[in-house]
Amino acid sequence: MLTSLVTRFAAETAETGPSVHITPGEVLHIGQYSISNSMLYAWVCSVLIIILSITVARMMRIRPRKGLIQLFEAGTDFITNMIASAMGSRQKAIKYAPYFVTIFFFITLSNWLGLLPGVGDAITRNDTPLFRPFTADINGTLAAAAVSMFFIQLFSIREAGLLPHLRHYFNGSLKNPMTIFLGLFEILGEFTRIGSLALRLFLNVAIGEIIIAVFSYLGSYAAPLTSLPFVILEMLVGALQAYIFVMLSVMYLAVAVKHHEQHEAEDHAEPKAVNAGA
Amino acid sequence: MYFAEITGNVEVLAKGIMMGFGMFGPAIGIGLIGNAFMNAVGRNPEASKYLGQILVIIAIVELMALLVFASLFII
Numbered sequence A: 001m002l003t004s005l006v007t008r009f010a011a012e013t014a015e016t017g018p019s020v021h022i023t024p025g026e027v028l029h030i031g032q033y034s035i036s037n038s039m040l041y042a043w044v045c046s047v048l049i050i051i052l053s054i055t056v057a058r059m060m061r062i063r064p065r066k067g068l069i070q071l072f073e074a075g076t077d078f079i080t081n082m083i084a085s086a087m088g089s090r091q092k093a094i095k096y097a098p099y100f101v102t103i104f105f106f107i108t109l110s111n112w113l114g115l116l117p118g119v120g121d122a123i124t125r126n127d128t129p130l131f132r133p134f135t136a137d138i139n140g141t142l143a144a145a146a147v148s149m150f151f152i153q154l155f156s157i158r159e160a161g162l163l164p165h166l167r168h169y170f171n172g173s174l175k176n177p178m179t180i181f182l183g184l185f186e187i188l189g190e191f192t193r194i195g196s197l198a199l200r201l202f203l204n205v206a207i208g209e210i211i212i213a214v215f216s217y218l219g220s221y222a223a224p225l226t227s228l229p230f231v232i233l234e235m236l237v238g239a240l241q242a243y244i245f246v247m248l249s250v251m252y253l254a255v256a257v258k259h260h261e262q263h264e265a266e267d268h269a270e271p272k273a274v275n276a277g278a
Numbered sequence B: 001m002y003f004a005e006i007t008g009n010v011e012v013l014a015k016g017i018m019m020g021f022g023m024f025g026p027a028i029g030i031g032l033i034g035n036a037f038m039n040a041v042g043r044n045p046e047a048s049k050y051l052g053q054i055l056v057i058i059a060i061v062e063l064m065a066l067l068v069f070a071s072l073f074i075i
Helices: A002-010 A037-058 A068-087 A090-113 A138-160 A162-167 A177-218 A223-277 B010-022 B024-043 B045-071
Strands: A026-030 A033-036
Touching: A026 A037, A033 A037, A037 A068, A037 A090, A037 A138, A068 A090, A068 A223, A090 A138, A090 A223, A138 A162, A138 A177, A138 A223, A177 A223, A177 B045, A223 B045, B010 B024, B010 B045, B024 B045
Parallel strands: none
Antiparallel strands: A026 A033
16 A cells, blocks of 8 residues: 555656646737747746836935845945956946846746746746746747857957957958968857856756746645745756856956956057067 | 657657766766865865855856756757
8 A cells, every 4th residue: 555655646647748838828819919928928028027127226325224225236236346356457347247137036036936837837828937037948049049149249349349340250360361361260269158148047047947847746745745846946056047147147258358458558568568669 | 651650749858868967077076076075174174164165166067967958948
């Protein structure tokens, strides 16, 4: 009798397997455009981030206050210090901080809100879940990575101008064919960075969802108990992957901007030597 | 007529071999990173402030492992 109870608790024989979704499904139609479930949840997360950020910004005072604002201040301080240590000066960190802090909080919240009970197969419409996390969809993370790389190029061009920015890919003399070859590879590398950022975020979150789905399926009646360790792991991985996304973007920006400073320093150093000789 | 035919399930075999051999590299890589970090912290305990950097490098290596896992769904 004990063995039959164990097998009954171990797996339900009527179901076919764990429910795993990798591609988004369409849930709405606005005009001729179809809205997928991850887009819908991204809108929910965006509205939530906007409301939280405006509330926290209004509550800012000189003396620290208790409550939710502490989390936001800690996160903002953490990311701003990271940008300052990567770019070298605190002033530049404050100039570029708004975008990076926002994307950090957006990705963290998007990963964490995917672990709530209603997200997934509990609420369905047209045979697909109504809500899916935005980052568990390759389209979503490709969009986030493309926007990040676009902003990095924009910031870099704003720092030094379009032609010096293009020139910094080809370091060395332009008459050397090796320089042009390596420069083209560097430009190709910028595009593969979009792919690597997007894939890293998507795979971590999607595989976490698959693991939770498998362990929920295995413990059919005790599903909350068997999947609890992995939900906690997913919270950790979600926050860590958001930090890694922002950290890599900041590093790409710092590398691009430091090149301009280096070239400017070289250009300014030469006239001084000529003046000292004469 | 053929000399011999494959009648078994080649897909499952391919998936197994890909997962098995593919996970060697990232696992050894992450182990090496851990080894280097532990050595550095052992010689100089102030080096533990670089844990953030180490986690970023581990994420770059882990991308390779996740790519292998994701290729399972392509075959």
